[in-house]
Amino acid sequence: MWHRILLRHLLALLLTALLGGLLGATLVRFAPGFGVDERELDTRLHEDSIQALRHSRSNERNLLRFYADYLAGAVHGNLGVSHSFARPVTDLFAERLPVTLRTVALGLAGGWVLGLLLALPVATLRGWSYEFFSSLACGAFLCLPSAVVAILFLYFGGPVALAVCTVVFPRIFRYARNLLLQTYALPHVLTARAKGLSGTRILLWHIFPAAAPQLLALAGVSVSMALGAAIPIEVICDSPGIGQLAWQAALSRDLPLLVNMTLFVTLVTLAANSASDLTSKALVKQAA
Amino acid sequence: MNTIRQIAAVLLGIIFLATLFAGAFAPAPYAKQFRESPNASPSRMHLLGTDELGRDLFSRLLYGSRVSLLLAPAAALLATSIAALVGGLAGYAGGWLERIAMAGTDLSMSLPWLFLLLTVRAVLPLNVPPAASLLITFALLGLFGWAASARVICAGARSLRNSDFVLQAKACGCPSLRVLARHVLPNLRPALFAQLLISIPVFILTEANLGILGLGVSEPLPSWGGLLRGLENWGAVQANPWRLAPLLLLLIVVSCFQLILPREDFAA
Numbered sequence: 001m002w003h004r005i006l007l008r009h010l011l012a013l014l015l016t017a018l019l020g021g022l023l024g025a026t027l028v029r030f031a032p033g034f035g036v037d038e039r040e041l042d043t044r045l046h047e048d049s050i051q052a053l054r055h056s057r058s059n060e061r062n063l064l065r066f067y068a069d070y071l072a073g074a075v076h077g078n079l080g081v082s083h084s085f086a087r088p089v090t091d092l093f094a095e096r097l098p099v100t101l102r103t104v105a106l107g108l109a110g111g112w113v114l115g116l117l118l119a120l121p122v123a124t125l126r127g128w129s130y131e132f133f134s135s136l137a138c139g140a141f142l143c144l145p146s147a148v149v150a151i152l153f154l155y156f157g158g159p160v161a162l163a164v165c166t167v168v169f170p171r172i173f174r175y176a177r178n179l180l181l182q183t184y185a186l187p188h189v190l191t192a193r194a195k196g197l198s199g200t201r202i203l204l205w206h207i208f209p210a211a212a213p214q215l216l217a218l219a220g221v222s223v224s225m226a227l228g229a230a231i232p233i234e235v236i237c238d239s240p241g242i243g244q245l246a247w248q249a250a251l252s253r254d255l256p257l258l259v260n261m262t263l264f265v266t267l268v269t270l271a272a273n274s275a276s277d278l279t280s281k282a283l284v285k286q287a288a
Numbered sequence: 289m290n291t292i293r294q295i296a297a298v299l300l301g302i303i304f305l306a307t308l309f310a311g312a313f314a315p316a317p318y319a320k321q322f323r324e325s326p327n328a329s330p331s332r333m334h335l336l337g338t339d340e341l342g343r344d345l346f347s348r349l350l351y352g353s354r355v356s357l358l359l360a361p362a363a364a365l366l367a368t369s370i371a372a373l374v375g376g377l378a379g380y381a382g383g384w385l386e387r388i389a390m391a392g393t394d395l396s397m398s399l400p401w402l403f404l405l406l407t408v409r410a411v412l413p414l415n416v417p418p419a420a421s422l423l424i425t426f427a428l429l430g431l432f433g434w435a436a437s438a439r440v441i442c443a444g445a446r447s448l449r450n451s452d453f454v455l456q457a458k459a460c461g462c463p464s465l466r467v468l469a470r471h472v473l474p475n476l477r478p479a480l481f482a483q484l485l486i487s488i489p490v491f492i493l494t495e496a497n498l499g500i501l502g503l504g505v506s507e508p509l510p511s512w513g514g515l516l517r518g519l520e521n522w523g524a525v526q527a528n529p530w531r532l533a534p535l536l537l538l539l540i541v542v543s544c545f546q547l548i549l550p551r552e553d554f555a556a
Contacts, residue, residue: 016395027407143542145493147500148516148535155522187379217488221397236520245499246403250410262407265400273394 005281009274016270020263021074025067027259041091079260084252089260092245099232100241104226105165111222114165115172123180123207124199135177138170160239165228175218184209184256209287213280220276224269296547303541305356308409314347314456319508327506329528336530343508349534352510357541358493359426366430371437372473372480374403379445380468390442396435402497409503418509429491431543437483444479449470482549492553497537499526 042232045053073080118138122131141149146167153163183189189206197206208215227243234243242261250260306313315333316322326342328334336345369473378389403430412424448454457467475478483552492512497511498504500520507514515534518524525531 012391019395064402139543139546140539143489143493145496145500145516145538148519151500151519151522151526184334223399224400228402231400231402231406232501236500246406249505250406253410255407255410258407258410262403265403266395269400270395 005278013267013274016070017263017267020266021071022067025070025259026063028257045179045189060226080256082249082254082257084249084254084257085264089257092257093242093260093264096240096242096245099239100227100230100243102229103161103234103239103241104223105162105167106161107229108222108226110162110165111168111172111226112219114169115176118169118173119176119180120203122177123184124203128288131177134173138173141166141170142174142271145232146229147236149229150236152231154237155234160233160237163233163237164226166224167233171225172222176215179214179218180207183207186210212283216276216280216283220269220273225271227265227269293548296544300541300548302391302545303353303537303544304357306425307357309348310347310350310354313371314350314513316344316347317476318348318351318510319343327524327528330530336533337528340521340524345531345533348510348515349537352512352515353537353541355422356495356512359422359482360429360491360495363426363433363491364484364527366427367433367487367491368430368437368480368484370434372476372482375438375441376445376468376473376476379442379447380449380464380472382449385443386446393435393438393442396432397439400531401432402494405429405494405498406503408432409498416506418506421504421506422509422511425495425498426491429494433487433491433494435483436482437487440479440483441476442547443474444476448475449502471549485545485549489542492538492542492545 040129070080077090079093081087082089082092118134122134146163149166150163152158153160153166186205189202189210192202192206230241231243231246233239234241236245238244242265246261248254248257249261292397315335320343322328322334322338322342322344325334325338326340326341328338328342330337334344334346336349339345339348374389374393378386406426409424416424454467454471457471458464462470495504495511496513496516499511499515500517502517505511512534516538518531519535
């Protein structure tokens with residue numbers, strides 16, 4: 001049973017990688033300016049040299065062959081060469097990825113802690129004033145573009161991970177608050193309260209297990225939120241991560257780099273969603 | 289709660305009307321340069337002062353807000369129409385069509401869409417005329433922002449698929465497309481309208497992000513993204529705090545959109 005579910009998730013990831021790669025290769029192939037080499041403009045080159053340059057790129061004009069070559073390279077860890085950086089894409093990934101992973105991980109952890117800490121009193125205290133002010137504060141942050149949050153952090157000298165946390169926590173708060181309010185209204189929780197169980201016990205034994213599947217699903221989605229927020233934040237705060245690299249690649253129209261990066265980010269978020277889905281299923285099975 | 293929603297709707301209406309008739313309220317065309325007074329303070333002639341190129345900031349704010357407030361709903365309408373088509377068909381047909389469509393939406397939703405927008409925007413030429421950049425930006429938002437709505441519409445269509453009136457229509461020999469167009473989609477109207485309202489502030493904020501990154505609407509055409517780029521010069525903002533006016537207006541508009549949404553649309 002579990003083997004089958006795991007296999008299905010792995011197959012979905014593989015299929016995504018293949019389809020995403022094909023889509024990426026198509027984008028690169030049909031982008032304006034594909035196959036043009038600046039060296040052809042060098043007047044010192046002989047006509048035969050120019051023809052040789054053109055011939056070296058002729059294989060890339062056939063999309064399927066181009067994609068097959070790309071896949072063969074990818075299997076061997078060769079994701080191509082970035083036009084704008086004139087460096088292998090794998091080297092750029094290896095340099096930039098740890099920065100983004102650290103920022104996103106810290107930002108997510110902070111966002112979850114803050115979001116849950118703010119949402120819990122809404123469900124437990126049930127006072128309108130706390131709910132009003134916390135919703136107002138989180139609503140104001142929700143209305144700010146992440147680039148503006150980054151500008152504010154840049155000028156007030158806050159860490160980059162805290163900027164990601166600021167973008168993520170209002171979303172976590174909003175969903176967690178609604179979810180906790182719904183869970184606290186469940187009959188078995190009302191019974192537990194009526195029987196005089198302590199708030200902590202109700203929370204740990206009755207609220208979190210009931211809300212766990214939705215919270216885990218939200219955890220998967222929050223990875224995508226944090227990675228999306230990382231682009232403007234890294235660009236504006238000058239943090240040398242994947243987000244900044246994506247922006248530089250977009251401005252210099254470095255499609256091989258951009259497509260590999262998009263594919264990579266998709267796989268990361270899909271893997272996060274699959275992990276949260278599998279954990280959620282395991283929890284539901286254990287509870288049953 | 290209804291009072292707050294009504295106030296938000298009225299405020300949004302006032303802002304929308306003011307920007308729609310920007311020509312009547314703006315003291316100068318948005319691109320006109322007053323070269324003798326760059327970075328001017330607010331005055332009777334320039335209500336919010338001027339930028340570093342001497343352009344009237346109040347006029348640019350009005351015209352920029354008009355761009356965002358007219359095109360974000362248009363992009364949302366495009367995204368909701370695609371969502372209605374994909375989600376409605378998938379939910380109504382069920383089976384393999386639904387599985388494929390939902391796998392596609394899952395894939396789209398798992399991708400941080402700013403990454404996707406950057407990729408697709410990079411494929412298109414960057415140095416296009418301002419009007420073309422405007423259309424490209426909002427068309428991309430509309431074309432790639434349908435996935436979340438399609439999921440909701442699909443769930444709605446699925447619940448209607450086996451409802452009594454749809455079964456009766458089928459039993460009477462009504463063709464499938466007619467059932468979908470005349471019976472299923474009209475019943476999904478409230479969900480479609482809610483999705484349209486949810487998408488508008490999302491698209492406004494995404495355009496603002498793209499504009500600040502220099503990948504949105506190009507100069508001299510103003511948009512909220514372009515106007516917020518002025519915040520990067522924090523020294524100028526500290527010296528002239530009224531430069532925060534675009535941010536304040538954006539906050540008010542997006543808050544109003546959030547407030548006019550029915551409460552249940554925020555449910556987890």
